[in-house]
Amino acid sequence: MITFLLSSALIFVGAIMGYGTARRFVRDRLRFVDGAHKPAVPWVVGVAAFLVAIPVVNVISWLPLVHLGGGAAIALGASVGLGVKAGSRDIREGRYELHA
Secondary structure, three states: OHHHHHHHHHHHHHHHHHHHHHHHHHHHOOOOOHHHHOOOHHHHHHHHHHHHHHHHHHHHOOOOOOOOOHHHHHHHHHHHHHHHHHHHHHHHHOOOOOOO
16 A cells, blocks of 8 residues: 555656646747747657656666556656646747746
8 A cells, every 4th residue: 555655656746747847948948949839849758758767667666665667657758748738838828937
């Protein structure tokens, strides 16, 4: 039971951090990059994040009490892709503030 809760918490925190980081990066840093706002970019970034997360998930799974599977990598890839899409939408709709 504790391993399930710990693993679920890690997946949830990773997904939230991936979404927020991707959204903030697109909104703040890629504001004027036209290529970052194309419709296929969130898919490409999500797949890339998934491919990068697969080896990391496998290494983390060696730790005791943490049993992450492919679902963790899928959750991270999906959250990063959705964060890129949300950041691009923020730029299109003018909903962003510059953070110093």
